[in-house]
Amino acid sequence: MPDDHAPASDLKRSELARLTGCNLETIRYYENVGLMPDPPRSPAGHRRYGRAHVERLSFVMRARELGFTMEEIRGLLSLVDRGGHTCAEVEGVGRHHLGVVRAKIRDLQAIETRLSDTIARCSGADTPECPLLDVLNQSRLRA
Amino acid sequence: MPDDHAPASDLKRSELARLTGCNLETIRYYENVGLMPDPPRSPAGHRRYGRAHVERLSFVMRARELGFTMEEIRGLLSLVDRGGHTCAEVEGVGRHHLGVVRAKIRDLQAIETRLSDTIARCSGADTPECPLLDVLNQSRLRA
DNA sequence: CCTTGATCCTGTAGCGGCTACAGACCCTAC
DNA sequence: GTAGGGTCTGTAGCCGCTACAGGATCAAGG
Structure with missing residues (x-):
């Protein structure tokens, strides 16, 4: 389905939460423990998320659904992030x-x-x- | 069953731990959370355990092995303690x-x-x- | 423009079920 | 007497969140 007419960028934290089904507070928690990157901020300091964050959070959530620990997820993410994973x-x-x-x-x-x-x-x-x-x-x- | 020839009383905490296989610190923890009663103390304030404590701790440990939560174990213990359980x-x-x-x-x-x-x-x-x-x-x- | 209420921010505490450590006592043997 | 163990207490840490307090900020209505 072409869905590009919906921007899905510049999301507030609550919107990211709603979009992914993740608890609002958990997003901040994942940021604190390094599963989510520090997002850019609005001039007033409010977090602004983009498509990449939606995908990252979804990845983390699916991994959690499969029971992977945060340590293991950190491992998976760093494999993917550094590139050249096998x-x-x-x-x-x-x-x-x-x-x-x-x-x-x-x-x-x-x-x-x-x-x-x-x-x-x-x-x-x-x-x-x-x-x-x-x-x-x-x-x-x-x- | 006559078993009175074995004293198994006046145990130190470390002895209770060794006898039951329970971690030393866990015994104090169970006391704090009300799974084990406050034991009598030596003049210097050291805990002294008797046969009843061995049995109580064993009960708790077996219940934990079966996955019962502390809440459930508290429930089971209070059923037994108040008498007249069914x-x-x-x-x-x-x-x-x-x-x-x-x-x-x-x-x-x-x-x-x-x-x-x-x-x-x-x-x-x-x-x-x-x-x-x-x-x-x-x-x-x-x- | 001002107010109201929703949302956002931060830090922090709590859950269960332990485990471990610091710093003070105490006990025993030599 | 002193050295070493054991014991005492309180407290912090683990995981994976969740929630709340107290302040800043936003968006809409009057």
Whole structure:
């Protein structure tokens, strides 16, 4: 769709927020931690964003949606910014993160199994005896 | 069960830490946030723990291992402490937490799928073109 | 031109769940 | 007595935001 009739430049912070769906304060936060560049300012000191900022923020947001840490995103951005990056480098970051994600899934699945197995044995009755409490109380010291 | 021959009482904080595997500082933290009771003190003000503290801390640690938040653990502990708790109440807390765990797993699995599908298309070559970067750059504004 | 209300600016504090460190005490052994 | 450990307290830092206070500035209406 040709959309050039809409300038999408010289945006205020609130407009960038609305356009990207990013929280207003988070934009400033990303600037502080170096994920977003210091934007040019109006004479009164108000931030003015352009198309490049919209794309940069969108990149950051999509990376966050995929669970990349800010450190990893900084890495990805510096790869791209310095130019001459390779797919291999980017893939390396991605594979590492994928490993972390898979590890988290495994941890949570172990919890899920243990928890659902335990709860399945709950009577749901008005008695104080409770398999879940037993699991939490099961002392390796006695027994 | 008669187990009174093992004292396991009058423990120092470091001993409680060693016995439970809990980090030394974390014990004080749990005390500050109300998961552990204020223990009795030696004349010089040093904390002295007994068997009950070992069990309490173990309870908290097992609950944390299952991913319960401190808020939920406080809830579980107050159920037990006030007496007259029921399995139904405990199960309720557990079921709620299980829902949260399952939601997290779903979120992570969505990330995992998207990430692994994308990385699978990476060439791993020295070219700048990269499917992962494409995904991060894919602008909903143009295209 | 002036006022009003919305927006912008800055710095800072808070969330959860710890972890660690500084600087003061204290305890034990030699 | 003194050296070294352990303990005490308060506080700051981690991540990734989010929110709020108190001031400056903007845009519209009268």
